[in-house]
Amino acid sequence: MKAKVLDFVESKGEARYTDIIRFIVDHNYGEGTWDNGYEMEPDYKFIAGKMIKVGEVRRNVHRGVYSGAFRKPYTARNGKTYYPGYFFNDTGYGKLVKQENGLYKTVR
Numbered sequence: 001m002k003a004k005v006l007d008f009v010e011s012k013g014e015a016r017y018t019d020i021i022r023f024i025v026d027h028n029y030g031e032g033t034w035d036n037g038y039e040m041e042p043d044y045k046f047i048a049g050k051m052i053k054v055g056e057v058r059r060n061v062h063r064g065v066y067s068g069a070f071r072k073p074y075t076a077r078n079g080k081t082y083y084p085g086y087f088f089n090d091t092g093y094g095k096l097v098k099q100e101n102g103l104y105k106t107v108r
Helices: 002-012 017-029
Strands: 038-047 050-060 095-098 104-107
Touching: 002 017, 002 095, 002 104
Parallel strands: none
Antiparallel strands: 038 050, 095 104
């Protein structure tokens, strides 16, 4: 999947996070799956120490797909080190790099 994502981003020059996720979802589940994945969901806010439902919002049910592959490296308070996600490691295919404008490009 990583090679396909890198090819996709390279073909566009640069891509938004959402465009990459849309590509993955449509590739794995069929063309149009992303566009048909929007549903109304409850929207909650933390107000005065409580979670309160404040309405509904339209969200895509596939929005978290491959989110771990975009993880930035960090060290947690307990000292455990978390390494960069799959798309940010060069495992022979290349990797994605997030630019200052927020878009991703490939480095091979």
